[in-house]
Amino acid sequence: MKKLMIGNEAVAWGLYNGGIGLVSSYPGTPSTEITEFLAKHDDIHSEWAPNEKVAMETAFGASLAGMRSVCAMKHVGLNVAADPLFTLSYTGVTGGMVVCVADDPAMHSSQNEQDSRHYAIASKVPMLEPSDSAEAYAFAKSAFELSEKYDTPVLLRMCTRIAHSQCVVDIGEREEVPLKDYVKQPSKYIMMPGYAKLRHPVVEERTEKLRTLAEDCMYNRVELAENSEIGIITSGCSYLYVKEVFGDSVSVLKIGMPNPLPEKLIREFAAKVKKLYVIEELDPVIENHVKALGIEVTGKGLFSAIGEFSQKTIREAFVKEGIAVKDIPEVQGEAPAVPGRPPMMCSGCPHRGMYYTLVKNHITVLGDIGCYTLGAVAPLNALDSTLCMGASVSGIHGFNAARGSETEKKTVAVIGDSTFMHSGMTGLVNIAYNATNSTVIILDNSITGMTGHQQNPTTGYNIKGDPAAKVNLEALCKALGINRVRVVDPYDLKACEEAVLEELAAEEPSVIISRRPCVLLKYVKPKKPLNVDTAKCRGCKKCMKMGCPSISFKEGKARIDKTLCVGCGVCSQLCAFGAIGGEEA
Amino acid sequence: MKTTSIMIVGVGGQGSLLASRLLGTLLTDEGYDVKVSEVHGMSQRGGSVVTYVRYGEKVYSPIVTEGECDYIISFEKLEAARYAACLRKGGKIIVNTQEIDPMPVITGAAEYPTGVLEDLKAKGFDVDDFDALTPAMEAGSAKAVNIVLMGHFAKHTDIPKEKWLAAMEKVINPKFLEINKKAFDLGYGS
Numbered sequence: 001m002k003k004l005m006i007g008n009e010a011v012a013w014g015l016y017n018g019g020i021g022l023v024s025s026y027p028g029t030p031s032t033e034i035t036e037f038l039a040k041h042d043d044i045h046s047e048w049a050p051n052e053k054v055a056m057e058t059a060f061g062a063s064l065a066g067m068r069s070v071c072a073m074k075h076v077g078l079n080v081a082a083d084p085l086f087t088l089s090y091t092g093v094t095g096g097m098v099v100c101v102a103d104d105p106a107m108h109s110s111q112n113e114q115d116s117r118h119y120a121i122a123s124k125v126p127m128l129e130p131s132d133s134a135e136a137y138a139f140a141k142s143a144f145e146l147s148e149k150y151d152t153p154v155l156l157r158m159c160t161r162i163a164h165s166q167c168v169v170d171i172g173e174r175e176e177v178p179l180k181d182y183v184k185q186p187s188k189y190i191m192m193p194g195y196a197k198l199r200h201p202v203v204e205e206r207t208e209k210l211r212t213l214a215e216d217c218m219y220n221r222v223e224l225a226e227n228s229e230i231g232i233i234t235s236g237c238s239y240l241y242v243k244e245v246f247g248d249s250v251s252v253l254k255i256g257m258p259n260p261l262p263e264k265l266i267r268e269f270a271a272k273v274k275k276l277y278v279i280e281e282l283d284p285v286i287e288n289h290v291k292a293l294g295i296e297v298t299g300k301g302l303f304s305a306i307g308e309f310s311q312k313t314i315r316e317a318f319v320k321e322g323i324a325v326k327d328i329p330e331v332q333g334e335a336p337a338v339p340g341r342p343p344m345m346c347s348g349c350p351h352r353g354m355y356y357t358l359v360k361n362h363i364t365v366l367g368d369i370g371c372y373t374l375g376a377v378a379p380l381n382a383l384d385s386t387l388c389m390g391a392s393v394s395g396i397h398g399f400n401a402a403r404g405s406e407t408e409k410k411t412v413a414v415i416g417d418s419t420f421m422h423s424g425m426t427g428l429v430n431i432a433y434n435a436t437n438s439t440v441i442i443l444d445n446s447i448t449g450m451t452g453h454q455q456n457p458t459t460g461y462n463i464k465g466d467p468a469a470k471v472n473l474e475a476l477c478k479a480l481g482i483n484r485v486r487v488v489d490p491y492d493l494k495a496c497e498e499a500v501l502e503e504l505a506a507e508e509p510s511v512i513i514s515r516r517p518c519v520l521l522k523y524v525k526p527k528k529p530l531n532v533d534t535a536k537c538r539g540c541k542k543c544m545k546m547g548c549p550s551i552s553f554k555e556g557k558a559r560i561d562k563t564l565c566v567g568c569g570v571c572s573q574l575c576a577f578g579a580i581g582g583e584e585a
Numbered sequence: 586m587k588t589t590s591i592m593i594v595g596v597g598g599q600g601s602l603l604a605s606r607l608l609g610t611l612l613t614d615e616g617y618d619v620k621v622s623e624v625h626g627m628s629q630r631g632g633s634v635v636t637y638v639r640y641g642e643k644v645y646s647p648i649v650t651e652g653e654c655d656y657i658i659s660f661e662k663l664e665a666a667r668y669a670a671c672l673r674k675g676g677k678i679i680v681n682t683q684e685i686d687p688m689p690v691i692t693g694a695a696e697y698p699t700g701v702l703e704d705l706k707a708k709g710f711d712v713d714d715f716d717a718l719t720p721a722m723e724a725g726s727a728k729a730v731n732i733v734l735m736g737h738f739a740k741h742t743d744i745p746k747e748k749w750l751a752a753m754e755k756v757i758n759p760k761f762l763e764i765n766k767k768a769f770d771l772g773y774g775s
Binding site: 004006029030032033108109132161164165166167168237240241243244310311312329330331332333334335336338339340341342343344345346371374377378379450452541544547548549551552553563 | 596597598606609610613618619620621622623624625630631632633644645646647648650651652653663664666667668669670671672673674675676686687688689690691692693694695696697698701704705708709710711727
């Protein structure tokens with residue numbers, strides 16, 4: 001079957017046809033769709049795990065049991081799962097195991113642009129890196145066999161442009177792979193010093209075998225040009241940009257396996273060209289390898305370690321080098337300067353009422369990762385920090401430990417329901433156990449929002465949408481050692497303010513659960529849009545302080561966009577003149 | 586043949602993903618090599634979004650950079666201007682005249698510029714502007730703006746209307762197919 005599909009769907013098809021039995025993942029842009037597409041198949045086990053470490057360890061367990069298994073995550077998710085990864089490199093696998101990791105150069109939806117290839121090198125695990133959906137399918141499909149043949153987990157690196165770009169893929173049939181027999185192998189799977197010492201040499205030998213494979217395999221290939229003095233070593237989407245600019249007019253060594261890198265192949269390629277370049281997004285991983293071989297090469301001196309590349313990047317760099325580039329585009333004209341359009345919280349977003357309350361009371365807010373990170377932008381400017389998943393809860397404890405009662409009474413941590421499940425719980429235990437008087441607000445919108453509505457352990461549904469065990473957040477927080485736990489509706493500004501002020505004043509740690517489902521959820525029916533009574537509106541702009549995209553200011557009065565308003569009613573609570581209501585003025 | 590590049594630009598939530606999938610499916614069915622680049626994640630939340638569609642004999646890059654774009658299809662006035670530098674000399678901008686205030690305008694930090702499209706035209710840009718919202722509402726949903734725009738764009742291609750409708754049947758949920766067919770017709774006729 002031939003079909004146009006994004007890279008992530010192609011990965012899912014490759015894994016499915018390659019005989020996957022289990023996938024366990026935590027959502028994260030740009031990796032989420034891999035697991036969503038796999039979950040459409042009812043003949044394999046699929047699930048959203050509470051975090052990436054749990055996901056990878058679940059995949060490990062399935063591999064140990066003899067099943068081909070997968071976990072998928074975004075680049076920063078691999079930080080969370082790094083612990084099992086490094087030792088999985090030692091144990092190797094029984095059923096083939098693939099770890100999909102999606103980097104986000106240019107940070108379309110991320111907090112940093114780390115380069116996952118460093119993890120492959122550091123953990124001594126082979127890594128594959130496709131350039132488009134068709135390769136993503138082929139590489140993913142081959143990864144289980146690679147994993148089993150070399151007794152290692154395999155990393156499959158995607159990046160945003162490949163994960164979310166479509167091209168035509170020819171997908172074949174699924175290979176049914178029976179479970180392998182389970183055999184107890186203590187020296188392979190119990191990584192205590194005595195056994196681990198025996199495994200490390202195995203890892204080193206494996207790397208040498210994989211390096212031999214890298215010299216001649218389906219992943220790396222040389223495309224020699226006639227009469228070209230220029231040679232370019234490249235990988236991932238950079239390969240596409242190189243081909244876009246040069247076509248077949250320069251020689252290319254395309255690297256599809258960035259770890260381990262070949263030596264002979266690179267030396268031979270370098271010997272055939274006069275001038276050698278490495279073009280790779282983010283860090284100089286291939287470049288450093290080439291330089292370590294003693295080969296002269298131009299890389300990061302010409303190409304940035306920051307952000308994404310494009311064909312424009314390549315053209316401009318080579319023009320700078322004095323190398324002729326044909327078909328330089330000619331623009332129609334300059335674009336006029338226009339106001340920016342940053343992303344923002346939706347109309348009726350339940351987070352807005354709580355944020356307004358915090359801002360109004362000049363509260364310091366340690367933030368976390370999710371839709372609610374958008375509370376950081378104008379006009380709310382509600383956040384003081386955002387680091388990584390769970391850092392709001394752990395961070396407020398340190399913040400208050402450093403400054404004591406001075407900040408305890410006017411600082412909160414905010415974290416979403418899914419993020420709290422991911423890595424907020426342990427921070428909350430620390431608050432209770434090591435006793436700072438900290439206040440944590442769980443922004444419970446009953447879904448994993450930013451990544452596009454995935455279920456999580458607090459929603460009561462699993463990845464298939466079937467009913468599942470539901471974590472009781474109130475009982476959980478109490479069990480973790482917090483006595484003061486209360487629930488508030490963020491659409492009720494008075495109740496929000498009461499809760500925040502009382503819990504900040506309390507002489508012990510507390511949790512406020514700000515609970516209202518995301519307005520984009522299908523079961524949440526919007527109410528009728530509100531209207532501004534222009535006779536009553538004094539144009540004070542108080543309703544505009546909470547940054548609702550439905551409210552604008554035209555001709556001295558507030559105005560509500562009926563196509564956007566969902567009738568949440570938070571603005572009407574702000575209006576001192578009773579100008580905002582449900583009836584036509 | 587030369588690669589043709591299209592940019593679909595607008596505000597997160599306006600349905601540019603469906604539009605790019607429709608184009609991608611149609612062009613694949615027409616036998617072209619096609620690359621489509623989508624936007625997911627944070628910028629979808631009311632931010633400025635851009636998706637790329639490129640087709641030809643052999644297409645490598647999934648993205649479009651300055652001076653490369655043959656058609657900019659914009660769901661909103663401001664967004665047409667924002668990406669205008671991507672248009673190649675002689676390219677065309679098709680734009681829905683709807684205005685959606687971005688946050689800096691809502692907060693009063695900036696004004697929604699007046700005469701954006703007139704400025705573009707004065708600078709020599711080939712701008713085809715029309716109201717896609719009214720026909721979308723007429724078809725049955727403000728959300729059908731994306732398909733009205735596709736219908737309008739269809740006239741600029743030499744692909745017959747039946748092929749567009751066949752592609753729509755592949756990518757649109759059958760529940761909304763009738764509304765969208767009507768939206769397409771209204772866009773095609775405007």
